[in-house]
Amino acid sequence: MNGDISKVWLVDKKTGGLVEASLYDGITEAHLKDVEKSWMPKLRSELQRLRATGRPHPQSSHWNWRDKVEHMRGLLAYRGFAVVHEGHTQGLMLVKTTHPCRLPIQRGKPLVYVDYLETAPWNQRELVMQPQFGGIGLVMLAAAITLSREEGFAGRIGLHSLPQAVKFYENCGMTNLGSDPSKQGLPYFEMTPEQVAAFLEK
Amino acid sequence: MKLTLTKDWVVRRAALENDIDVAAGLAARHPSIEDSQASVPAPIETRLALGPLVHLTRRKHSLSIEKLAEEARVDLAEVISIERDPSFRPEPRTVFQIADVLKLPAKSLLQLSGNTAVKDEAFRDAAVRFAARSASVERLTSEERKILEEYVAFLSRQR
Amino acid sequence: MGGKKTMTLNLTEPEMKVLEELSLKKDLSKTAVIRQALRLYQLVDVRLTEGGKLFIESADKNEKAELMVL
Numbered sequence: 384m385n386g387d388i389s390k391v392w393l394v395d396k397k398t399g400g401l402v403e404a405s406l407y408d409g410i411t412e413a414h415l416k417d418v419e420k421s422w423m424p425k426l427r428s429e430l431q432r433l434r435a436t437g438r439p440h441p442q443s444s445h446w447n448w449r450d451k452v453e454h455m456r457g458l459l460a461y462r463g464f465a466v467v468h469e470g471h472t473q474g475l476m477l478v479k480t481t482h483p484c485r486l487p488i489q490r491g492k493p494l495v496y497v498d499y500l501e502t503a504p505w506n507q508r509e510l511v512m513q514p515q516f517g518g519i520g521l522v523m524l525a526a527a528i529t530l531s532r533e534e535g536f537a538g539r540i541g542l543h544s545l546p547q548a549v550k551f552y553e554n555c556g557m558t559n560l561g562s563d564p565s566k567q568g569l570p571y572f573e574m575t576p577e578q579v580a581a582f583l584e585k
Numbered sequence: 586m587k588l589t590l591t592k593d594w595v596v597r598r599a600a601l602e603n604d605i606d607v608a609a610g611l612a613a614r615h616p617s618i619e620d621s622q623a624s625v626p627a628p629i630e631t632r633l634a635l636g637p638l639v640h641l642t643r644r645k646h647s648l649s650i651e652k653l654a655e656e657a658r659v660d661l662a663e664v665i666s667i668e669r670d671p672s673f674r675p676e677p678r679t680v681f682q683i684a685d686v687l688k689l690p691a692k693s694l695l696q697l698s699g700n701t702a703v704k705d706e707a708f709r710d711a712a713v714r715f716a717a718r719s720a721s722v723e724r725l726t727s728e729e730r731k732i733l734e735e736y737v738a739f740l741s742r743q744r
Numbered sequence: 745m746g747g748k749k750t751m752t753l754n755l756t757e758p759e760m761k762v763l764e765e766l767s768l769k770k771d772l773s774k775t776a777v778i779r780q781a782l783r784l785y786q787l788v789d790v791r792l793t794e795g796g797k798l799f800i801e802s803a804d805k806n807e808k809a810e811l812m813v814l
Contacts, residue, residue, distance in 0.1 A: 387586055387587050389586075389587050389588040389589070390590075391588065391590050391595075392590060392592050392595040393595075394595075394599050394602075401592055401595060401596065408586045408587075423660075425785070427668060427676065453611060458783075458786060458787060458788065458790065459779075459782060459783040459786050460783040460787050460800065462586075470748070479608070480783060481780070481783050481784055481787060482781070487663050491769065491770065492770050492771050492772075493770060493772065493780055494742065496614070497609045497610065497611065498610050499610035499612050499613055500607065500608055500610060500613065501608050501610075501613050502606070502607060502608070502610040506606075506709075507606045508604055508605075508606050509606055510642050517599065517602055517603070518595055518598075518599055518607070519607065520598070520602050520607025521586075521595065521598050521601065521602055522590065525588060525590060526586070526588050527589075527590050529589075530586050533586055534776060535772050535773050535775075535776035536772070536776075542609040542610070543610060543611060544608075544609055545608040545609065545611060545613055545614060547606050547608070547609075548605060548606060548607050548608050548609065550605055551601060551602055551605040551607050552600040552699075554602075555601055558631075567611060567614070569611060569614075579611055582598075583594075585591070585593070585594060
Protein backbone atom coordinates (compact mmCIF):
# COMPACT_ATOMS: atom_id res chain seq x y z
CA MET A 384 0.00 0.00 0.00
CA ASN A 385 1.45 3.26 -1.13
CA GLY A 386 -0.81 5.93 0.25
CA ASP A 387 -0.52 8.26 -2.74
CA ILE A 388 -3.61 10.28 -3.62
CA SER A 389 -4.05 11.58 -7.16
CA LYS A 390 -6.52 14.10 -8.51
CA VAL A 391 -8.83 12.63 -11.13
CA TRP A 392 -12.01 13.63 -12.96
CA LEU A 393 -15.38 11.92 -13.10
CA VAL A 394 -18.39 12.64 -15.26
CA ASP A 395 -21.33 14.00 -13.31
CA LYS A 396 -24.19 12.41 -15.22
CA LYS A 397 -26.70 14.93 -13.94
CA THR A 398 -24.94 17.93 -15.45
CA GLY A 399 -22.82 16.19 -18.06
CA GLY A 400 -19.82 18.09 -16.71
CA LEU A 401 -16.72 16.92 -14.89
CA VAL A 402 -16.17 16.82 -11.14
CA GLU A 403 -12.97 16.40 -9.21
CA ALA A 404 -12.36 13.16 -7.35
CA SER A 405 -9.45 11.35 -5.72
CA LEU A 406 -7.71 8.13 -6.63
CA TYR A 407 -6.21 6.37 -3.62
CA ASP A 408 -3.31 3.96 -4.05
CA GLY A 409 -4.27 1.48 -1.36
CA ILE A 410 -7.67 0.45 0.00
CA THR A 411 -8.05 1.62 3.58
CA GLU A 412 -10.31 0.59 6.44
CA ALA A 413 -12.26 3.79 5.79
CA HIS A 414 -12.98 2.69 2.20
CA LEU A 415 -14.08 -0.75 3.37
CA LYS A 416 -16.33 0.69 6.04
CA ASP A 417 -17.85 3.04 3.48
CA VAL A 418 -18.50 0.17 1.07
CA GLU A 419 -20.14 -1.83 3.83
CA LYS A 420 -22.20 1.13 4.96
CA SER A 421 -23.27 2.73 1.68
CA TRP A 422 -22.86 0.12 -1.08
CA MET A 423 -24.31 -2.93 0.66
CA PRO A 424 -27.74 -1.64 1.69
CA LYS A 425 -28.28 0.05 -1.67
CA LEU A 426 -27.19 -3.06 -3.54
CA ARG A 427 -29.35 -5.31 -1.41
CA SER A 428 -32.51 -3.26 -1.83
CA GLU A 429 -31.98 -2.90 -5.57
CA LEU A 430 -31.41 -6.62 -5.98
CA GLN A 431 -34.54 -7.45 -3.98
CA ARG A 432 -36.49 -5.06 -6.16
CA LEU A 433 -35.13 -6.58 -9.36
CA ARG A 434 -35.84 -10.10 -8.17
CA ALA A 435 -39.41 -9.15 -7.37
CA THR A 436 -39.97 -7.86 -10.89
CA GLY A 437 -38.42 -10.99 -12.34
CA ARG A 438 -35.87 -8.94 -14.28
CA PRO A 439 -32.50 -10.58 -14.85
CA HIS A 440 -30.26 -8.98 -12.27
CA PRO A 441 -26.75 -7.64 -12.80
CA GLN A 442 -23.61 -9.65 -12.58
CA SER A 443 -21.80 -7.58 -10.00
CA SER A 444 -21.63 -8.49 -6.36
CA HIS A 445 -19.16 -7.35 -3.77
CA TRP A 446 -20.18 -9.30 -0.73
CA ASN A 447 -16.68 -10.67 -0.34
CA TRP A 448 -14.79 -7.36 -0.54
CA ARG A 449 -13.51 -7.33 2.98
CA ASP A 450 -12.32 -10.93 2.70
CA LYS A 451 -10.48 -10.20 -0.51
CA VAL A 452 -8.82 -7.06 0.82
CA GLU A 453 -7.81 -8.68 4.08
CA HIS A 454 -6.37 -11.65 2.26
CA MET A 455 -4.07 -9.41 0.21
CA ARG A 456 -2.80 -7.21 3.01
CA GLY A 457 0.98 -7.26 3.24
CA LEU A 458 1.34 -9.21 -0.02
CA LEU A 459 3.58 -7.40 -2.51
CA ALA A 460 1.85 -9.01 -5.46
CA TYR A 461 -1.47 -7.25 -4.80
CA ARG A 462 -2.36 -3.58 -5.04
CA GLY A 463 -5.71 -1.94 -4.34
CA PHE A 464 -7.17 1.34 -5.57
CA ALA A 465 -10.21 3.40 -4.60
CA VAL A 466 -11.89 6.34 -6.31
CA VAL A 467 -13.50 8.70 -3.83
CA HIS A 468 -15.73 11.71 -4.43
CA GLU A 469 -16.96 13.91 -1.58
CA GLY A 470 -16.19 11.26 0.98
CA HIS A 471 -17.97 8.44 -0.86
CA THR A 472 -16.22 5.49 -2.46
CA GLN A 473 -17.24 5.46 -6.13
CA GLY A 474 -15.18 2.53 -7.33
CA LEU A 475 -12.74 -0.11 -6.14
CA MET A 476 -10.09 -2.13 -7.95
CA LEU A 477 -7.75 -4.95 -6.96
CA VAL A 478 -4.81 -5.85 -9.19
CA LYS A 479 -2.18 -8.56 -9.16
CA THR A 480 1.29 -8.08 -10.61
CA THR A 481 2.41 -11.68 -11.00
CA HIS A 482 0.34 -12.82 -13.97
CA PRO A 483 2.00 -13.38 -17.36
CA CYS A 484 0.68 -12.19 -20.72
CA ARG A 485 -1.18 -14.65 -22.95
CA LEU A 486 -1.28 -12.67 -26.18
CA PRO A 487 1.26 -14.37 -28.47
CA ILE A 488 3.31 -11.24 -29.18
CA GLN A 489 3.90 -10.66 -25.49
CA ARG A 490 3.50 -14.12 -24.06
CA GLY A 491 5.34 -14.75 -20.81
CA LYS A 492 5.99 -11.08 -20.08
CA PRO A 493 4.48 -9.79 -16.84
CA LEU A 494 1.38 -7.61 -16.80
CA VAL A 495 -0.83 -5.93 -14.23
CA TYR A 496 -3.88 -8.14 -13.95
CA VAL A 497 -7.13 -6.50 -12.84
CA ASP A 498 -8.43 -9.08 -10.44
CA TYR A 499 -11.55 -7.16 -9.46
CA LEU A 500 -13.10 -3.88 -10.55
CA GLU A 501 -16.49 -2.49 -9.59
CA THR A 502 -18.31 0.82 -9.27
CA ALA A 503 -20.72 1.83 -6.50
CA PRO A 504 -24.31 0.64 -7.00
CA TRP A 505 -25.60 4.20 -7.52
CA ASN A 506 -23.34 4.43 -10.56
CA GLN A 507 -24.65 1.29 -12.24
CA ARG A 508 -27.28 1.61 -14.94
CA GLU A 509 -28.47 -1.93 -14.25
CA LEU A 510 -29.25 -1.04 -10.65
CA VAL A 511 -30.55 2.53 -10.70
CA MET A 512 -32.59 4.56 -13.17
CA GLN A 513 -30.16 7.50 -13.08
CA PRO A 514 -26.54 6.51 -12.49
CA GLN A 515 -24.66 9.31 -10.75
CA PHE A 516 -21.08 9.22 -11.99
CA GLY A 517 -19.28 7.94 -15.03
CA GLY A 518 -15.64 7.71 -16.04
CA ILE A 519 -14.59 5.53 -13.10
CA GLY A 520 -13.70 2.70 -15.46
CA LEU A 521 -11.45 5.08 -17.38
CA VAL A 522 -9.68 6.22 -14.23
CA MET A 523 -9.14 2.67 -13.02
CA LEU A 524 -7.84 1.49 -16.37
CA ALA A 525 -5.47 4.44 -16.48
CA ALA A 526 -4.34 3.57 -12.96
CA ALA A 527 -3.65 -0.07 -13.84
CA ILE A 528 -1.69 1.04 -16.89
CA THR A 529 0.29 3.60 -14.91
CA LEU A 530 1.17 0.97 -12.31
CA SER A 531 2.21 -1.37 -15.08
CA ARG A 532 4.56 1.25 -16.50
CA GLU A 533 5.95 2.02 -13.04
CA GLU A 534 6.77 -1.62 -12.49
CA GLY A 535 8.53 -1.82 -15.83
CA PHE A 536 5.77 -3.83 -17.53
CA ALA A 537 5.42 -1.21 -20.30
CA GLY A 538 1.75 -0.58 -19.52
CA ARG A 539 0.61 -4.14 -20.23
CA ILE A 540 -2.60 -5.04 -18.43
CA GLY A 541 -5.04 -7.95 -18.49
CA LEU A 542 -8.52 -8.63 -17.15
CA HIS A 543 -11.63 -10.77 -17.41
CA SER A 544 -14.56 -8.64 -18.46
CA LEU A 545 -18.08 -9.07 -17.17
CA PRO A 546 -20.41 -9.49 -20.17
CA GLN A 547 -22.01 -6.04 -19.89
CA ALA A 548 -18.61 -4.31 -19.95
CA VAL A 549 -17.13 -5.99 -23.03
CA LYS A 550 -17.89 -3.01 -25.28
CA PHE A 551 -16.00 -0.65 -23.00
CA TYR A 552 -12.75 -2.62 -23.08
CA GLU A 553 -13.06 -2.99 -26.84
CA ASN A 554 -13.62 0.76 -27.13
CA CYS A 555 -10.42 1.34 -25.17
CA GLY A 556 -8.51 -0.67 -27.74
CA MET A 557 -7.86 -3.82 -25.75
CA THR A 558 -7.58 -7.20 -27.51
CA ASN A 559 -10.32 -9.73 -26.78
CA LEU A 560 -8.71 -13.16 -26.49
CA GLY A 561 -12.09 -14.84 -26.15
CA SER A 562 -14.13 -16.64 -23.55
CA ASP A 563 -12.08 -18.24 -20.77
CA PRO A 564 -13.56 -21.53 -19.54
CA SER A 565 -11.52 -21.34 -16.36
CA LYS A 566 -13.35 -18.10 -15.48
CA GLN A 567 -16.93 -19.15 -16.09
CA GLY A 568 -16.62 -18.14 -19.73
CA LEU A 569 -15.76 -14.50 -19.05
CA PRO A 570 -13.84 -13.00 -21.98
CA TYR A 571 -10.16 -12.28 -21.33
CA PHE A 572 -8.69 -8.97 -22.53
CA GLU A 573 -5.10 -7.73 -22.79
CA MET A 574 -3.47 -4.48 -23.80
CA THR A 575 -0.14 -4.14 -25.61
CA PRO A 576 2.25 -1.21 -25.11
CA GLU A 577 1.14 0.17 -28.50
CA GLN A 578 -2.53 0.01 -27.53
CA VAL A 579 -1.65 1.64 -24.22
CA ALA A 580 0.08 4.52 -25.98
CA ALA A 581 -2.94 5.08 -28.23
CA PHE A 582 -5.27 4.97 -25.24
CA LEU A 583 -3.26 7.46 -23.23
CA GLU A 584 -2.31 9.88 -25.97
CA LYS A 585 -3.23 13.46 -25.26
CA MET B 586 1.78 5.55 -7.41
CA LYS B 587 0.79 8.89 -8.86
CA LEU B 588 -1.73 9.11 -11.67
CA THR B 589 -1.76 12.15 -13.92
CA LEU B 590 -4.95 12.71 -15.85
CA THR B 591 -5.88 15.92 -17.57
CA LYS B 592 -9.44 17.15 -17.67
CA ASP B 593 -9.05 17.31 -21.40
CA TRP B 594 -8.20 13.62 -21.71
CA VAL B 595 -11.19 12.62 -19.61
CA VAL B 596 -13.51 14.76 -21.72
CA ARG B 597 -12.26 13.16 -24.92
CA ARG B 598 -12.37 9.60 -23.57
CA ALA B 599 -15.65 9.87 -21.66
CA ALA B 600 -17.60 8.63 -24.65
CA LEU B 601 -15.77 5.28 -24.50
CA GLU B 602 -17.55 4.51 -21.26
CA ASN B 603 -20.80 6.35 -21.81
CA ASP B 604 -23.71 4.22 -20.61
CA ILE B 605 -21.69 1.10 -19.89
CA ASP B 606 -21.40 -0.41 -16.40
CA VAL B 607 -17.69 -1.13 -16.11
CA ALA B 608 -16.67 -4.14 -14.06
CA ALA B 609 -14.07 -6.93 -14.20
CA GLY B 610 -13.08 -10.09 -12.40
CA LEU B 611 -14.84 -13.31 -11.56
CA ALA B 612 -15.45 -12.19 -8.00
CA ALA B 613 -17.49 -9.24 -9.30
CA ARG B 614 -20.08 -11.70 -10.50
CA HIS B 615 -22.92 -13.48 -8.75
CA PRO B 616 -22.41 -17.22 -8.33
CA SER B 617 -23.85 -19.15 -11.28
CA ILE B 618 -26.58 -20.75 -9.24
CA GLU B 619 -28.09 -17.31 -8.87
CA ASP B 620 -28.00 -16.57 -12.57
CA SER B 621 -30.09 -19.56 -13.50
CA GLN B 622 -32.68 -19.13 -10.81
CA ALA B 623 -33.07 -15.38 -10.79
CA SER B 624 -36.74 -15.02 -11.52
CA VAL B 625 -38.28 -18.13 -10.02
CA PRO B 626 -39.67 -17.55 -6.53
CA ALA B 627 -39.70 -20.53 -4.17
CA PRO B 628 -43.06 -22.01 -3.26
CA ILE B 629 -44.36 -20.68 0.06
CA GLU B 630 -44.14 -24.11 1.74
CA THR B 631 -40.37 -24.25 1.57
CA ARG B 632 -39.97 -20.67 2.69
CA LEU B 633 -42.11 -21.49 5.74
CA ALA B 634 -39.54 -24.06 6.82
CA LEU B 635 -36.44 -21.87 6.62
CA GLY B 636 -37.40 -19.56 9.48
CA PRO B 637 -38.06 -22.24 12.11
CA LEU B 638 -35.09 -24.26 10.88
CA VAL B 639 -32.69 -21.39 11.43
CA HIS B 640 -34.44 -20.32 14.63
CA LEU B 641 -34.38 -23.75 16.29
CA THR B 642 -30.88 -24.62 15.14
CA ARG B 643 -29.65 -21.31 16.42
CA ARG B 644 -31.22 -22.00 19.79
CA LYS B 645 -29.82 -25.50 19.78
CA HIS B 646 -26.38 -23.88 19.51
CA SER B 647 -27.37 -21.47 22.29
CA LEU B 648 -26.80 -18.46 20.08
CA SER B 649 -28.67 -15.18 20.25
CA ILE B 650 -29.73 -13.59 16.98
CA GLU B 651 -27.03 -10.98 17.46
CA LYS B 652 -24.36 -13.59 18.06
CA LEU B 653 -25.42 -15.55 14.99
CA ALA B 654 -25.32 -12.42 12.85
CA GLU B 655 -21.90 -11.60 14.26
CA GLU B 656 -20.40 -15.06 13.77
CA ALA B 657 -21.85 -15.35 10.28
CA ARG B 658 -20.76 -11.81 9.45
CA VAL B 659 -24.17 -10.92 8.08
CA ASP B 660 -26.67 -8.16 8.78
CA LEU B 661 -28.71 -8.48 11.96
CA ALA B 662 -31.81 -7.32 10.07
CA GLU B 663 -31.40 -10.15 7.57
CA VAL B 664 -31.23 -12.81 10.27
CA ILE B 665 -34.36 -11.43 11.88
CA SER B 666 -36.15 -11.35 8.53
CA ILE B 667 -35.06 -14.90 7.73
CA GLU B 668 -36.42 -16.19 11.01
CA ARG B 669 -39.65 -14.23 11.01
CA ASP B 670 -40.64 -13.27 7.48
CA PRO B 671 -41.45 -16.15 5.09
CA SER B 672 -41.72 -13.73 2.16
CA PHE B 673 -38.16 -12.48 2.68
CA ARG B 674 -35.57 -13.79 0.23
CA PRO B 675 -32.08 -13.57 1.70
CA GLU B 676 -28.87 -13.10 -0.28
CA PRO B 677 -27.14 -16.37 -1.22
CA ARG B 678 -24.05 -15.29 0.68
CA THR B 679 -26.13 -14.79 3.83
CA VAL B 680 -27.56 -18.28 3.46
CA PHE B 681 -24.07 -19.78 2.96
CA GLN B 682 -22.64 -17.99 5.96
CA ILE B 683 -25.52 -18.99 8.25
CA ALA B 684 -25.40 -22.59 7.02
CA ASP B 685 -21.70 -22.62 7.79
CA VAL B 686 -22.03 -21.28 11.33
CA LEU B 687 -25.02 -23.49 12.18
CA LYS B 688 -23.53 -26.54 10.43
CA LEU B 689 -26.57 -27.00 8.18
CA PRO B 690 -26.43 -28.27 4.56
CA ALA B 691 -26.01 -25.13 2.44
CA LYS B 692 -27.42 -26.60 -0.75
CA SER B 693 -30.74 -27.45 0.87
CA LEU B 694 -30.90 -24.11 2.61
CA LEU B 695 -30.48 -22.30 -0.69
CA GLN B 696 -33.53 -24.17 -1.99
CA LEU B 697 -35.55 -23.37 1.10
CA SER B 698 -34.60 -19.70 0.87
CA GLY B 699 -35.78 -19.44 -2.70
CA ASN B 700 -32.34 -18.85 -4.17
CA THR B 701 -32.28 -22.08 -6.13
CA ALA B 702 -35.12 -24.16 -7.57
CA VAL B 703 -36.87 -26.64 -5.30
CA LYS B 704 -36.27 -30.14 -6.46
CA ASP B 705 -39.24 -32.33 -5.76
CA GLU B 706 -42.49 -33.12 -4.03
CA ALA B 707 -40.84 -35.00 -1.18
CA PHE B 708 -38.67 -32.01 -0.42
CA ARG B 709 -41.65 -29.71 -0.41
CA ASP B 710 -43.71 -32.07 1.76
CA ALA B 711 -40.94 -32.44 4.31
CA ALA B 712 -40.67 -28.66 4.48
CA VAL B 713 -44.37 -28.24 5.18
CA ARG B 714 -44.40 -30.96 7.80
CA PHE B 715 -41.41 -29.50 9.57
CA ALA B 716 -42.89 -26.00 9.52
CA ALA B 717 -46.14 -27.28 10.99
CA ARG B 718 -44.52 -29.41 13.68
CA SER B 719 -42.08 -26.77 14.76
CA ALA B 720 -44.66 -23.99 15.05
CA SER B 721 -45.05 -22.14 18.34
CA VAL B 722 -42.13 -23.41 20.36
CA GLU B 723 -40.49 -21.63 23.25
CA ARG B 724 -37.76 -23.80 24.76
CA LEU B 725 -36.05 -26.51 22.81
CA THR B 726 -37.43 -29.63 24.42
CA SER B 727 -36.06 -33.05 23.68
CA GLU B 728 -39.14 -33.54 21.49
CA GLU B 729 -38.32 -30.41 19.48
CA ARG B 730 -34.70 -31.45 19.26
CA LYS B 731 -35.78 -34.80 17.85
CA ILE B 732 -38.04 -33.13 15.26
CA LEU B 733 -35.25 -30.77 14.27
CA GLU B 734 -32.65 -33.49 14.00
CA GLU B 735 -34.88 -35.71 11.87
CA TYR B 736 -35.44 -32.87 9.44
CA VAL B 737 -31.80 -31.89 9.26
CA ALA B 738 -30.87 -35.50 8.59
CA PHE B 739 -33.36 -35.54 5.72
CA LEU B 740 -31.89 -32.35 4.25
CA SER B 741 -28.37 -33.67 4.57
CA ARG B 742 -29.31 -36.73 2.53
CA GLN B 743 -30.38 -34.53 -0.40
CA ARG B 744 -27.94 -34.69 -3.30
CA MET C 745 6.54 1.59 -0.86
CA GLY C 746 6.70 5.22 -1.98
CA GLY C 747 10.28 5.91 -1.07
CA LYS C 748 12.79 3.42 -2.43
CA LYS C 749 15.90 2.13 -0.65
CA THR C 750 19.11 1.13 -2.39
CA MET C 751 20.78 -2.20 -1.82
CA THR C 752 23.91 -3.74 -3.28
CA LEU C 753 23.39 -7.25 -4.55
CA ASN C 754 26.21 -9.77 -4.60
CA LEU C 755 25.52 -12.43 -7.19
CA THR C 756 27.65 -15.21 -8.63
CA GLU C 757 28.35 -15.31 -12.34
CA PRO C 758 25.74 -17.98 -13.09
CA GLU C 759 23.19 -16.05 -11.05
CA MET C 760 24.00 -12.85 -12.90
CA LYS C 761 23.66 -14.71 -16.20
CA VAL C 762 20.21 -16.00 -15.24
CA LEU C 763 19.22 -12.52 -14.14
CA GLU C 764 20.26 -11.13 -17.50
CA GLU C 765 18.46 -13.89 -19.42
CA LEU C 766 15.24 -13.34 -17.52
CA SER C 767 15.60 -9.62 -17.94
CA LEU C 768 15.83 -10.05 -21.69
CA LYS C 769 13.07 -12.64 -21.93
CA LYS C 770 10.60 -10.74 -19.78
CA ASP C 771 11.52 -7.33 -21.18
CA LEU C 772 12.26 -6.11 -17.67
CA SER C 773 15.14 -4.31 -16.03
CA LYS C 774 17.22 -6.46 -13.69
CA THR C 775 15.74 -4.60 -10.75
CA ALA C 776 12.23 -5.31 -12.00
CA VAL C 777 13.08 -9.01 -12.32
CA ILE C 778 14.30 -9.15 -8.73
CA ARG C 779 11.20 -7.32 -7.50
CA GLN C 780 8.94 -9.71 -9.40
CA ALA C 781 10.84 -12.67 -7.94
CA LEU C 782 10.29 -11.23 -4.47
CA ARG C 783 6.52 -10.93 -5.04
CA LEU C 784 6.28 -14.50 -6.26
CA TYR C 785 8.43 -15.82 -3.44
CA GLN C 786 6.21 -14.16 -0.87
CA LEU C 787 3.01 -15.44 -2.51
CA VAL C 788 4.24 -19.01 -2.67
CA ASP C 789 5.58 -18.82 0.87
CA VAL C 790 2.27 -17.63 2.28
CA ARG C 791 0.35 -20.48 0.66
CA LEU C 792 2.88 -23.09 1.72
CA THR C 793 2.85 -21.75 5.26
CA GLU C 794 -0.93 -22.24 5.25
CA GLY C 795 -0.28 -25.88 4.47
CA GLY C 796 -0.79 -25.79 0.72
CA LYS C 797 1.36 -27.60 -1.79
CA LEU C 798 2.86 -26.36 -5.03
CA PHE C 799 2.38 -28.57 -8.09
CA ILE C 800 3.54 -28.23 -11.64
CA GLU C 801 1.33 -29.85 -14.25
CA SER C 802 2.91 -30.95 -17.50
CA ALA C 803 1.65 -29.30 -20.72
CA ASP C 804 -0.20 -32.46 -21.82
CA LYS C 805 -1.81 -32.61 -18.38
CA ASN C 806 -0.63 -36.16 -17.88
CA GLU C 807 1.85 -35.49 -15.17
CA LYS C 808 1.59 -33.56 -11.99
CA ALA C 809 4.63 -33.31 -9.75
CA GLU C 810 5.02 -31.58 -6.46
CA LEU C 811 7.56 -28.78 -6.48
CA MET C 812 9.49 -29.10 -3.28
CA VAL C 813 10.37 -25.54 -2.45
CA LEU C 814 11.07 -23.33 0.51
